[in-house]
Amino acid sequence: MAARTPGSRGRGDGARGSGGRPARRRSAFTPPKQVRLRDGEGGARPGPSTADGETPEVHHEGGERLQKVLARAGFGSRRACEALISSGRVRVDGEVVLEQGVRIDPAAQVIHVDGRRLQLDDTKLTVVLNKPRRVVSAMSDPEGRRDLTEFTAEYPQRLYHVGRLDYETEGLLLLTNDGELAHRLTHPRFEVxxxxxxxxxxxxxxxxxxxxxxxxxxxxxxxxxxxxxxxxxxxxxxxxxxxxxxxxxxxxxxxxxxxxxxxxxxxxxxxxxGPVLLGDLPSGQTRELTGRELGTLMAEVGL
Missing domain, CATH: 3.30.2350.10 (Pseudouridine synthase)
Structure with missing residues (x-):
């Protein structure tokens, strides 16, 4: 997604290149060779507990077909998503699903593909900010110094900073409205x-x-x-x-x-x-995390 500057109009309006076409920015994400799956306490998450290749009890009567949920999340056609399931690359609630036609409740169940969490709640937003020097890592400052509100004003969600960078330090700062993600990213037990x-x-x-x-x-x-x-x-x-x-x-x-x-x-x-890189994002600009970045980041802290 294109970088955003304070004062740009609307989330969907990316920076424009020559000819009015959306400018393309090199991805600032390098996926790790192996995703570190964590449990809720920050330790290694155990593998699937199924025996003899049986499908785990994750079926939710009245829910959506799993391959349809995967296709909507951008993993390709229904047939491609069926292949993902057949190859054992999809987990629901921590269990590998191999059977086609399993129905799930995406609002209540947790899905991972290749160890990366799918964020299916479109009310949640996490963005990267390249914080300039001499900006306070706070949403307000009693001394009247520049704060983070100028970089979050154009997002409809109310975003908060994850951790801090001191006044003179610049670079990567995450902003999110996902409280659990923010808590785990800053908790020492997850060692991000x-x-x-x-x-x-x-x-x-x-x-x-x-x-x-x-x-x-x-x-x-x-x-x-x-x-x-x-x-x-x-x-x-x-x-x-x-x-x-x-x-x-x-x-x-x-x-x-x-x-x-x-x-x-x-x-x-x-x-x-963690897996999120600042890349070539200019100072003072923001970009939303890609689904792959967010999924890897969430899996790393046990979500």
Missing amino acids: DKTYVCRFDAPGGPPRGLVKALREGVELEDGPARADRARVLAQNGREAVVEVTLHEGRNRIVRRMFSSQGFELTSLMRTRI
Whole structure:
């Protein structure tokens, strides 16, 4: 979906390219090789409990045929959706369905295809914002600084931010009206990875021990902190750029980790949350998550 700027008219009005045609934007989603299925407690979700290839008890008399629901969700023709079912790629309420003609209640039952959750509630909306610097991660600010309302005003749903980026940090911020998704994305038990690009002054280049220290853990005033991954992206003898991935969400944790090693960041940008990438979305613009992005994100936190 095309990016949106504050003040654009209506959700359906994407940015326009030459000739008045909708502008196409490169997808900002790279699906993982294997979706991490989580249960409601953040642990690994067990596999199907069926025995001898029997169809699980998910049939809902009076509901819609499963292949019709899949076709409406964009998985191709009815025949293509029947093939998905026959190959064991569809789960309903956590159970693999192999039999054709099973009827379900899409409003009450949970469907996964290849481990990705189908969001069938069209009242729910989740969007990516590339938050600019010097914007408060709040819907209002008593000091009168720029806040998030200018980026949500054009959506009919009332959206809220998932977590925060500090005033000087830019990059990927999720906005949603799905309270359960927001809760799980911010709860530490689900350990959703977040990636940041960190720029700082480093005359002569960053010391060899910096990346190692970030990976092994550093001491902060509120306890130790450790990056899951860290690597040098660039250096020119005057400044350096390091990419850091971690799943903790303590206040200003990335800035404080670098400060503990004697480096003050000159810029900080978040580029990824779980499977969702910022990509080439311009600063100050938004886009809706694709169904595939949202499904993978929901499956990762047990939805």
